[in-house]
Amino acid sequence: xxxxxxxNTKLYVLDTxxxxxxPLAFLSFKxxxxxxxxxxxxELDYIKDSKKDVARDARVSIxxxxxxxxxxxxxxxxxxxxxxxxxxxxxxxxxxxSIFADHGMPFEQQAFTSNENDNRIxxxxxxxxxIKLPRQVVLVTKDINMRLKAKGAGLAHVEDYxxxxxxxxxxxxxxxxxxxxxxxxxxxxxxxxxxEGRDTIHTIDKKALPEAYINEFLIDDEEQFAGLxxxxxxxxLEVLDLGYDRLMGRNAxxxxxxNIGQAMAFHALLDPHIDLVILTxxxxxxxxxxxxxxxxxxxxxxxxxxxIIVTRSTPEIAESIGFLPGTEEEKMAPWLAAITDSLxxxxxxxxxxxxSMNYIMEKxxxxxxxxxxxxxxxxxNAIVILDESQNLTASQLKTIITRCGExxxxxxxxxxxxxxxxxxxxxTSGLTYLVEKFKNFSGSATIxxxxxxxxxxxxxxxxxx
Numbered sequence: 132x133x134x135x136x137x138x139n140t141k142l143y144v145l146d147t148x149x150x151x152x153x154p155l156a157f158l159s160f161k162x163x164x165x166x167x168x169x170x171x172x173x174e175l176d177y178i179k180d181s182k183k184d185v186a187r188d189a190r191v192s193i194x195x196x197x198x199x200x201x202x203x204x205x206x207x208x209x210x211x212x213x214x215x216x217x218x219x220x221x222x223x224x225x226x227x228x229s230i231f232a233d234h235g236m237p238f239e240q241q242a243f244t245s246n247e248n249d250n251r252i253x254x255x256x257x258x259x260x261x262i263k264l265p266r267q268v269v270l271v272t273k274d275i276n277m278r279l280k281a282k283g284a285g286l287a288h289v290e291d292y293x294x295x296x297x298x299x300x301x302x303x304x305x306x307x308x309x310x311x312x313x314x315x316x317x318x319x320x321x322x323x324x325x326x327e328g329r330d331t332i333h334t335i336d337k338k339a340l341p342e343a344y345i346n347e348f349l350i351d352d353e354e355q356f357a358g359l360x361x362x363x364x365x366x367x368l369e370v371l372d373l374g375y376d377r378l379m380g381r382n383a384x385x386x387x388x389x390n391i392g393q394a395m396a397f398h399a400l401l402d403p404h405i406d407l408v409i410l411t412x413x414x415x416x417x418x419x420x421x422x423x424x425x426x427x428x429x430x431x432x433x434x435x436x437x438x439i440i441v442t443r444s445t446p447e448i449a450e451s452i453g454f455l456p457g458t459e460e461e462k463m464a465p466w467l468a469a470i471t472d473s474l475x476x477x478x479x480x481x482x483x484x485x486x487s488m489n490y491i492m493e494k495x496x497x498x499x500x501x502x503x504x505x506x507x508x509x510x511x512n513a514i515v516i517l518d519e520s521q522n523l524t525a526s527q528l529k530t531i532i533t534r535c536g537e538x539x540x541x542x543x544x545x546x547x548x549x550x551x552x553x554x555x556x557x558x559t560s561g562l563t564y565l566v567e568k569f570k571n572f573s574g575s576a577t578i579x580x581x582x583x584x585x586x587x588x589x590x591x592x593x594x595x596x
Contacts, residue, residue, distance in 0.1 A: 140226065141288075142166060142263055144256040146272035147174040147248070149292045151185045152524070152559065154192035156292060157228055158217055164226040165214075167196070168233045168255040170248050188526075199228060231255050249274070253281045260286060273556075304547075304563060305570045307409075307577035308348035308395055309340060315349065315356035324372075331372040332361065343368055346405065346576040348395045350375070357391070359398070373398065383428035384477055386420065392580045393417055399576035400425035400542065403435060406535070409566055410544040412580030415589040418544035419518060420473045421580075426514045426542070427477070430495045436514050436540065438496035441470050442531070443518040470499075470518070502531065512538035521545035521562045522552050528561040 141163045149156045150171070157165045172193075179189040203212045211227030233255035253270065260268040269288040270281050278289045311318045323334040337343070340360075349358040349370060357378045362369035379388060381397040388394035392412070399408045400421060410418040429435045474488050481487040491497075502523070517531060520543045528543075535541050543565060547557040557563065569575040583590035 140164060141267045141269055142259060144168065144231075144252070144259060144268065144270045145171060146252055146270070146274060146277065147171045147178075148273045149271055150175060150192040151178070151188050152273060152292065152555070154188045154526075155195055156192075157196070158214060158224045160224060160226055162225045164211060165228050166231050166255075166259065167228070168231045168252050170233055170251045170255070172230065174248055188524075196228070200230070231259065233258075249277050249280065253277070253284055253286065256281065256286055257284060304411075304579075305344070305347075305566050305577055306579040306581075307346075308350060308392075308579075309343070311349065311351040311356075313351065314353050315351040315358075318351075333358065333370045333372060334367050335370060337363070337366050337368050340368060344570045345573045346399070347570075348373075348398075348578075350391060350395075354391070357395075383421075384424040384432075386424040386477065389417070390582050392578060392582060393421060396421050396578040396580060397425060399578060401429065402576075403429075403540075405574060405576050406540055407532070407565075407569060407572070407575035408540070408542045409562070409569070409575065409577040410542065410580060411547060411562065411566065411577070413548065413583055414546055415583040415586070416580035418546075418580060419470065419516075420476060422516050422542045422544055423470060423473045424477060426516060427491065427495055429540075430514065431491070436512055436538070438498060438513045440498050440500055440510060440513050440515045441518065442500045442502050442515065443520075470497075470516070502527065508534050509536045510534050510539050511536040513540075515539060515541045517541065517543045519545060519549075520565075521547050521550050521557075521560050522555065523561040524552075524555065525561040525564040528565055 141160075142165075143160050143163055144166045145157060145168075147170075150167075153159070157167065175189045175193055179186055179193060199214065199217065200208055200212055208230045209232070211229035214224040214226055214228050217224060233251050252272075256268060256270040267288055268286075269290055270278075270286055271290050271292050272278060272281075273292055278291070281289045316322075319335050319339050321336055325332055325334075340349070343349075343360050343363060345360060345363060347360045349360065350356065354375055357373045357375040358370040359373055360368055361371045375391075378394045378398060379391065381388060381394055381401065383397060383401060388397055396408070396410055396417075399405050408422075410422065412418055423439075426436075426439045430437070430439055471488070474491065475484060478484050478487040478491070502517075515531075515535060520528065522545075523531075532541060543562065545560075545562040547560060547562060550557065550560060555561075566577050570577060583594075
């Protein structure tokens, strides 16, 4: 067969942070060839044995490359090994993967003479750009400063890794509800209503909301209508009429909603048919408090679940948790202070707050667990509250979700404006992935809590700082 014309395909040089962000990223470039500089392998080797939270991703990437290259000769590794057969569908790679020994580059060919890893990777890309002309060589990195340095050094093509991004900007992220301007019934031309038991279901024309998805809430800005999309056909939407006042009247564990966003969140949290509830929004919008109040209501009052498991992303937990005294629950307590703070709020009017908290934690069987120790478990008939989930990657979230067995409800909360990870942004966070991937799943609901209710100080800070 005739060889693929190289001139029509690009040569992508990968930075280390790409393979830490997505370990199998080298398989995402379709017909184009991929080069991994030796410096990148050295960095992955150092990270895989460290106690950093990305050590596992480094090991996964190394193993995946080793599986592809283990039978290749040194010459083949330099020339490139075909990646065909490693995927399926239109996105399956057909290009070559090669290792570039950037240590042996001629000194006069180097734009940067200092021996920093970033500089060596840029030098490798510049050298390949020179010897591969007229073929396009592209450096791919998530490091903004590295992109600036590479451009300044003369590299023509530098890109961020966007293959994994489901949305281009966080403002396009699904909110979980749609607000109609004016009166809802003025926006709907035709409607067919029916009653099923105590529920009223309206069938409306899909043209009124062509991009609707299952479990999306519908409200109007005149505070007259509140509904939930229950079924979608080619031409129609079936909307369950929730009633605006009835929705605002929902409460759990003595907590009532302060705005329509919290009311919608309560409806999703207390619905036993919804297995995954995703709560996004700024600090102070009530994500943790609502989740805990609903969980206590369903475990203690309604006996729907056996226990509450609380977990969260803990940066550098591998280094930090071992030095803390006590059991796993006691070690996790400092990381999960938000939960104990919320418990205090829920019982602030009791005579003995501490006694009430201890009694409730025992009665509801509240367990504090580390995300690191969730792998391999199977959680049955429980409510899992995953706090601060914006700091998790899509693969880490998958690990947690796949632990949920029969009768388990997962509540994920997070603020995409407070990402602590060096390898994630708002559009690449696992929480963003979760919202977009699950929005058409009938067993999930998303609510963006818009509005700080913690205090006027917190609200002002959120808006102005």
